[in-house]
Amino acid sequence: MINKGLDALPDILTVMELKEYLGIGREQAYTLVKTEDFPVKKIGRRIIIFKPNLVRWLESNTAS
Template sequence: MMNTQHNEYPNVLDVSHVQTILGIGRRQAYELVNSGQFHIVRVGRRIRISKNVFFEWLNGKEA
C-alpha cells in the first residue's frame, strides 16, 4: 500500500524514502532511481531526490 502523505517527508528524499512511499524493496528502489524516470542528484555516493519532483512523477506529471 502506497503512503503518499507529502508532509511527513523532508523536502529532499533519499532512496529509503522512495522505498517506503512505494512499498518496494531496496533493490527495486535503487533500480527505479537509477532508471532516469525522474531527476536525481548524487552527492558523493548518496542519491537525493526532490520531494516535489518525485511526487509529480508519482502523480504522472511531466517535469
C-alpha cells in the same frame, strides 16, 4: 502501496525513505532511481530525491 501522506515526507528524500514511502523493496528502489527519467540528484555517491520532483514524476507516471 503508498503508506503515508506526502506532507509527512521530508523535502529531500533518501533512497530508503523513497522505498518506505512507495512500499517497495530495496532493490526495486535502487532500480527505480537508476531509470533515466526518474528525478534524482547525485552528490558524490549519495542519491537524493527532491520531494517536488518526486510528486511531479508520480503525477506523470501513474494512472489517474
